[in-house]
Amino acid sequence: MPSLWHSIPALLLLPASISAVTLDCKHIRVDKQSFDLSALGGPKTVHQLQYLQPSISNTTFTIDICQSLKRTKGVPKSDECAGGTRVCGIERIYNQADDSSTTERVIPIAGEFSTSHGRAMDPEVTRLKDSASNSDSELEGLRVELHGGKWPETSGGSLQKAIIEFQCARDVTGNEGFEDAAEGSMLDIKSYGNLTRRAGEDAQEDDDNDDDEDGPPELPDLDKGKSLQFVSYKPDSDGVGVLRLNWKTKYACEGAYDEPPSGGGSNKTAHWGFFTWFLIVTFMLAATYIIFGSWLNYNRYGARGWDLVPHGDAIRDIPYVVKEWTGGVVDKLKGSGGSRGGYSAV
Template identity: 50%
Template sequence: MRLHTSSSSTSSSTPPSHLSLASLSALFLALPALVSASLDCHDVGAKGKHFDLSPLGGPHQVHWRRELTEAPGLFFNTTFTIDICNKLKWTKGGNKDEECPHGTRICGVERREVSANATEFVRAIPIAGDYKLQNGRDINAQWTLLRDSKSNHDTNMEGLRGELHGGKYPFAGKKGIDQQAIVEFICDNDRTGLEGDETDDSDKEEDDEDKVRRNDDEDGDSKKGRSLQFWKYEEEEQDKGKKVGVLRLQWRTKYACEDAKAEPGSSSGWGFFTWFIIILFLVIASYLIFGSWLNYNRYGARGWDLLPHGDTIRDVPYILKDWARRVANTLQGPGSRGGYSAV
């Protein structure tokens, strides 16, 4: 919206521009909501209970090996990488066509076995993440307690279930099948959740123990077996017969217990600096909104004249430019040429 400044020399026949205070208020107050809309693993809430899943942050992997029923002997390996705290990073120097787009929290990379020691890339499936800049889709995390589940199997279990959305395959274009992940965090006081963990910091091929549909029997680095387990991935029919690709994972950890204690040095919410920035932003926004309302009702101001200290705000770029010039001249000094100045 283009804003015009009104002055006493302007003809009264010129219609002044109007700045909607309601629109201005909505713009200022909506920004903090957009910032906090993403998944915050430090404070996951479900029915009044709060969980700190930040110790499980970082990329973790599970594998799924399947054989096509219509083509016996043809095997596909899919590596699912999940980071519940941050978006997954691309591999440095890697092929971007073989990775999920920026903003992905859960990604599945499928490869076809061409020989005993070689695989061929097939596709990368973005399961869940925030893609507001790409196509407006977001993770829309939904959390419920396992004891409130409709499944009889989960009613006696302690923990929480997270439904994470945002993914689509193919990702580009309007067509494609929506993706989502259902991760069950099951309370287990004897596990940190990192037992048998495999991160994505190495690019190794799968070995013989990965050649099963579910890897919950694999020992990994612990005799307890892996805490993060692949359950299944398949297309499911949901509302009105719509097909959705659903990845199901189980994660046993003490951090899913309702009486879990926070780790030393971990925070169950936003830090002081984050709150300071948000409060400062709201104070400035309130000052601008109230000042604009006051100028509108008391003086009938329009456009830039609505803002308190509007002249000063318009002069800020010039003030900064002049300040930068003074700093540059000070750092540069009087020059290296000596002797007398010319008369």
């Protein structure tokens, strides 16, 4: 039966596709501790502003801890990171002269690029308490290291990675500062033009005052009030571009996985994880049995069509069995509804 044999390769690839899920934010297990970061899912952005006289550079770092970043409607592909990216950095230069902006760099920092560039995300998860750093060892939470990025996409390009420290803060959800749905959008050009002019005016005032302390003018904090904070982005000793972020959230606290969600109710996430794996294992066992049985019937008995499938006759009879059972239940309900106390009509 052609349709059956065409589906067999897809079934055989199922284990490979399951193993490709490299980071399940709903159930992160490390050192016998479980963490559920699914409440932090969705794109979150932080910024790095730099004054490049007479312009301003704004690098927007966008991260989705649970899935790949989605395309933005109306934005050219060249101005966004490729599919599979989990952490993306986009640098834009805002010019004072004509209130215009240009995209300077698009940096895929981390993601799953196995099918395109051959690089995997390879997440590394550790507890902060197990950190070699004395300061981190006193903290409670997780360090998640994500790989896979490279910029530029040339033979001489530098590898990239993101290191996110999820720090326990029991009174913070981790979504503070991202309540506005439009938060991820860039400020309009006029706002950046004003920032540029303001920065230029501050620099001119410093020159007029002959201040001995030379330095860039102070720029606004676009991430004020956010639980997610930018720390740094620079190459390490091996030349790998490293983005460091700090994320305060109650979901990084040990024991939070087993606590019921706020507002009451049971912890369905833990049960759903077990139920999901039960369905996957059951499906794989059933698929293996059908594939092996079909192969055996084909090679040993030369079977074709429905005769290939083990217990094909029983499977074909299922609709009729269900129909008869349903009809019997309906007849019983009708009989009980029309009962007259045991007396039959004369």
